[in-house]
Amino acid sequence: MASSTPRVFVSHLAGVPVFDPAGDQVGRVRDLVAMLRVGNRPPRLVGLVVEVVSRRRIFIPMTRVTGVESGQVITTGVVNMRRFEQRETETLVLGELLDRRVRLVETGEDVTVLDVGIIQLPARRDWEIDKVFLRRGRGGPLRRRGETLTVDWSAVTGFSLEEHGQGAANLLATFEQLRAADLANVLHHLSPKRRAEVAAALDDDRLADILEELPEDDRVEILGKLQEERAADVLEAMDPDDAADLLSELPEEDRDRLLELMRPQEAAGVRRLMSYEEHTAGGLMTTEPIVLRPDATVAQALARVRVQDLSPALAAQVYVTRPPDETPTGKFLGTVHFQRLLRDPPFTLVGAIVDRDLQPLRPGTPLPEVTSFLATYNLVAAPVVDESGSLLGAVTVDDVLDHLLPEDWRQREFEGPVGVRTMPGGAS
Structure with missing residues (x-):
């Protein structure tokens, strides 16, 4: 499709700053919101999920995006600071499309989505996904990287189907430089399915750092979906006081089983911390100072x-x-x-x-x-x-x-006050 606007691949937008017309930074791009359409029509991009200074995620409609260039996004108009809430009809491009297994229409071959390209339609402010960057083959010890190719959106099928066991390597690559607290915010806003898939793709040390930054419900959920041997490894990689806090949130039977799977020296330190009252120096301390x-x-x-x-x-x-x-x-x-x-x-x-x-x-x-x-x-x-x-x-x-801080301070920090988007297509 001819257009004077250059195509942008979404992985290049992850984390880029968003500025208002006065040149003040609003926040950083954390995801893009699209609406899949019937048939092979390219999805319409309806807006950006932007993380502002308070780490709240807000929604900025694409109709208010005036420029995507030189590693930055320019917006126009007043920004609505109400928290973004994903609708059932919406798809998160980074969170849900990358790493999907889809099928080439022409050959029936299964391929993996590495990236997608977006473009602004001529003489309009509408944006759509028009290209898909793919890799053939699943990889493995003998074939780590298959051939890559870029095709039109209409050349692939399978995006609307729920996929079990979806990978997360390319999603994580887009957020590789994020601090643990910021990546925890990304995980918190994914669906439980994607959250478990991303957790499975993280190494033990990185996942341990992120679990320390997540609200209680999220970290219990993630730990519960890991195989027990790996859950024990992740607990060992956590700071002992954080591991003790997390274990104390589990049923006694699960807690004892995980402690038995941990290395004796690591488990002993955690058990010692759990023996103290929570709001005392013993309950607060870490057992690994210099x-x-x-x-x-x-x-x-x-x-x-x-x-x-x-x-x-x-x-x-x-x-x-x-x-x-x-x-x-x-x-x-x-x-x-x-x-x-x-x-x-x-x-x-x-x-x-x-x-x-x-x-x-x-x-x-x-x-x-x-x-x-x-x-x-x-x-x-x-x-x-x-x-x-x-x-x-x-x-x-x-x-x-x-x-x-209040017990739910992490939850409040990630979510903030809830707002409702009332206009069709994601505008507020």
């Missing part, structure tokens, strides 16, 4: 702090103890803060610069006292020590915030 012996050097401490997977709160200080240096440790000697590590020569022993002034928290310390302790001394983390003087773990400020 622990060093007093004869370790500043250089060794900085090497531990630099570990990429460590959270900023845990990387802000190291805890010095007598052996053993796995929690529960030997006698707790004190803390060395990151700034002090930067001020002293690399060969300095951490035992010589340890801060012994602040009294550590006890595992039974209630949440209000934990909060006051962190606020009073301007700390982002604090040690938790038992009566015998052994370090049990550390409470971080993010753990405290999780419990100070």
